[in-house]
Amino acid sequence: MASEAHAETPALREQFDTEEQQKDASTLGMWIFLITEIMFFGGMFLAYIVYRGANPLVFAVASSSLNVYIGAANTVVLLCSSFTMVLAVRGAQLGQRQTIVLFLILTLILGGVFLGVKAYEWNEKFQEHHVPGPAFHFEGLPPELQGRAQLFFSLYFAMTGLHALHMVIGVGILSLLIWQARKGTYSAAYMTPVDVSGLYWHFVDIIWIFLFPLLYLIDRHLGK
Amino acid sequence: MTEHIDRVRTYALVFAVLIALTVLTTAVAFVDLGPFSVVVALAIAVGKMLLVALFFMHIRHSTRLTRLVVLGGLLWLIILILLSLTDFATRTWVGVPGR
Numbered sequence: 001m002a003s004e005a006h007a008e009t010p011a012l013r014e015q016f017d018t019e020e021q022q023k024d025a026s027t028l029g030m031w032i033f034l035i036t037e038i039m040f041f042g043g044m045f046l047a048y049i050v051y052r053g054a055n056p057l058v059f060a061v062a063s064s065s066l067n068v069y070i071g072a073a074n075t076v077v078l079l080c081s082s083f084t085m086v087l088a089v090r091g092a093q094l095g096q097r098q099t100i101v102l103f104l105i106l107t108l109i110l111g112g113v114f115l116g117v118k119a120y121e122w123n124e125k126f127q128e129h130h131v132p133g134p135a136f137h138f139e140g141l142p143p144e145l146q147g148r149a150q151l152f153f154s155l156y157f158a159m160t161g162l163h164a165l166h167m168v169i170g171v172g173i174l175s176l177l178i179w180q181a182r183k184g185t186y187s188a189a190y191m192t193p194v195d196v197s198g199l200y201w202h203f204v205d206i207i208w209i210f211l212f213p214l215l216y217l218i219d220r221h222l223g224k
Numbered sequence: 225m226t227e228h229i230d231r232v233r234t235y236a237l238v239f240a241v242l243i244a245l246t247v248l249t250t251a252v253a254f255v256d257l258g259p260f261s262v263v264v265a266l267a268i269a270v271g272k273m274l275l276v277a278l279f280f281m282h283i284r285h286s287t288r289l290t291r292l293v294v295l296g297g298l299l300w301l302i303i304l305i306l307l308s309l310t311d312f313a314t315r316t317w318v319g320v321p322g323r
Contacts, residue, residue, distance in 0.1 A: 035297030
């Protein structure tokens, strides 16, 4: 057992034989949670595939109304946050408290930027009347196809909304980690929370890696 | 798991490739590839997913058990999508009385 272990963070719980076993159990547990998340998002991806297959042209037209440059820029922001997150985890592996705090704060800021851009995009949709509901109107489509365009935007809001909710939760987790890292809770001997939170953050990144092409990019050349 | 600490350079390289792939997928979306635009976009997304999972999520240093669980999860996702599509994709193939 590591001698520098903090009083409130026992480096080895009694149900585990070794620290290695304890670490593996935490990682595995997090992955199992992430797999339930994959299935959770998987249902929405399936709904998207089915409805897009049924309405390819309307989906292409509706998708092309999204601002691809903002979407791409936000993808870059999120990838940057994954990069800073992995550096925070690396800092934790090395037991460098300053590095952990610095990179967690950068990750938090980038996550906030992503959510801010998302809020801007959503606001734009409200102004354009592209939010599903009684006020919905997609210019250039005949009345009988408006419903199908609403279907695209319903999926858009459900999927990006669920993703944004995960980001908000991630921001909460990061804030907690920053607070604890500043107190000196984490060391090279005990950094599991930083590690598994990193897994969560990267997972949310991967979801966006798929949402971006599916919602913004596919059939863009058709929509014009 | 013996602790593997990757070099910052490795992470920076992976990050650079991820950004390059993002630019590529955006640029290629404006090119008319017909039905292949979906294939290309998803292939790039899968490539990015693999990079994030293998390097940033440390799958390449993970235990066999963890890798097996992750593969199992992806398998279930494939079952969810493919088996559901066997229904939705084939509904119009055969005329069903009363429909």
